[in-house]
Amino acid sequence: MLNISRNNVEKKVSFEGFKSLVMSEPTDQSKKRVRVLLWFMLGTVLFIFLPWTQNVRSNGYVTALRPDQRPQTVHSIIAGRIEKWYVSEGDYVSKGDTILLISEIKDDYFDPQLLERTQLQVDAKVLSAKSYEQKVKAQQIQIDALRANNILRKEQATNRLRMAELKVTSDSIRFEQAKVNYSIGEQQLVRAEELLEKGLRSLTDFETRKLRFQEVQANLIASENNLLSSRNELIAAQIELNAIDNDFRDRMAKAESEMYSAMSSQFDSEAAATKLSNQFTNYEFRAGFRHILAPQDGYITQAIQVGIGETIKEGAQILSILPADAQLAVEMFVEPVDLPLLRPGNKVRFIFDGWPAIVFSGWPQLSNGTFGGKVVAIDNFAGPNNKYRVLVVEDPEEDPWPYALKIGSGADGIALLNDVPIWYEIWRQLNGFPADYYTRKEKLANKNNK
Known part of the structure; x- marks a missing residue:
């Protein structure tokens, strides 16, 4: 019943037999649920503002x-064969500790005395370079001597040229004097002949005058010959002076050529010595690369290359290491x-x-x-x-x-x-x-x- 009438029948009629009606009536449990729901809604509102x-x-x-400091792998710089392990996985290693030893597998490095013999080659090339250096110095000394000798020879040739010029001047004066004497002698011979024809001079005097004229004539020829000889000496002195410069240039060219050749050989020897020194250093460092060292403090975590006698390539990964600290x-x-x-x-x-x-x-x-x-x-x-x-x-x-x-x-x-x-x-x-x-x-x- 809806119980909407003013006529109340609750007290007149018992509803206990009607179960569905009893369930619809409000009870205290329903009120509790409502209160819980209200408190829950209030708590939710407060919660969303937290x-x-x-x-x-x-x-x-x-x-x-x-x-x-991150885990890293250790690589082999050179190709080789594993000879001995010095660590195991999990070991702690310090920086520079030897991890393993490898041997050479290339025939260029098999020689056990490779470093000593390479050092001998370096020393020989260094000595060769020093020998050529001494040769260059000797050639330089020779060139300096040639320059000094050339100065003295030129001074000597210049003096000879000057002497030849003075001699030409002197012989030319004598030749002019001989020509004058010849002209005078010729005139005297003509006058002596005229006097002989006139009977004013004897034949003996005329012949004497004629002999003197012949001497004057011979003196003229000798003076001319001396003049020509002096001129030839002058030309020879000039040629000698020029020849000194030409000879000096030839000798200088030869000496400088030998000096430059020695310098070239010296530089080649020095370059070869430097190359051999570089090669020796490479060999020395390569010998050190046979021992694989720990790059830093850490723990060996995993061996990638294992065993004895196993070959590894250049740059191959050997093991991994975990840095410490x-x-x-x-x-x-x-x-x-x-x-x-x-x-x-x-x-x-x-x-x-x-x-x-x-x-x-x-x-x-x-x-x-x-x-x-x-x-x-x-x-x-x-x-x-x-x-x-x-x-x-x-x-x-x-x-x-x-x-x-x-x-x-x-x-x-x-x-x-x-x-x-x-x-x-x-x-x-x-x-x-x-x-x-x-x-x-x-x-x-x-x-x-x-």
Whole structure:
């Protein structure tokens, strides 16, 4: 019954026999449910106004911050054959420790006395270069002597030329004097002959005059001959002076040619000595490369080349080594849509594999078992997985990372962004809007308000 009439029949009629009607009547349990529902709605309204820390979650793994502290492979610089191992996997090695010994497999380096014999060749070439150097110095001394001798010879030839010129002048004067004497003698002979014809002179006087004339004539011829001889000597002196220069140039050309030839041989010997020295140094370094040394302190993790007598090529990977005392970092990858939200200095929480944790991603203060980090580097290009790599180091303001944490361990990273109400985060997620940009100024302001 609907019980809408003013005539109340509850007290007149018993409803206990009508089960469906009894179930529809209000009871105390229904009122309790209503109160619970109201309290739940009130709690929900209060809950959506609670603060919520926006975050970007991504997986990564532990690595080293510095490239030289990351696991590396040790290569063989030369080709060879494995002769002896000095370490085993898991051993700790210091920088410079011998890892293994290899022997040569190329016939150019089989000689056990290769370095000594190469050194002998170097010494021989050095001595050869010094010998040519001494020869060059001797040729230079000879050239200097030729120059000095040429100066003296030219002075001597110049003096001879001057003497020849003076002799030509003297003989020409004598020749002129002989011509004058000849003319006078000829006139005297004519007058003597006239006097003889007139009977004023005797025949003896005429013959004497004639003999004197012949002497004058002979003196003229001798003076002319001496003049011509002096002129020939002058020409010879000029030729000798010119010949001295020509001879000097010939000797100088020959001496300089020999000097330059010796210099060329000297330079060739020095070049050969330098080449042999370089070759000796290469041999010496190559001998050192037979011992494979540890590049830094670390642990031997895996032997790639194994056995005794196995041959390896140049640049072949021999083993891998894990550097000791590396500064750990986490390499995590984020989606391109989340990249603008991250900046160097952002806070990140990590869950490392092997360390249990209770995580409330929106309330990092309530999380337990997580470790803090700080972003130090973000790549400017996407990797092969079409994600951006973010490098995170230990946060000095947080608890230190576990001591037993090793490179290669997995890490679940939660990059913390801005603090917003829960209702805003729900509204943002439903509408697909991006998270708010994290700013250090806002974070500091929030801390000061608290």
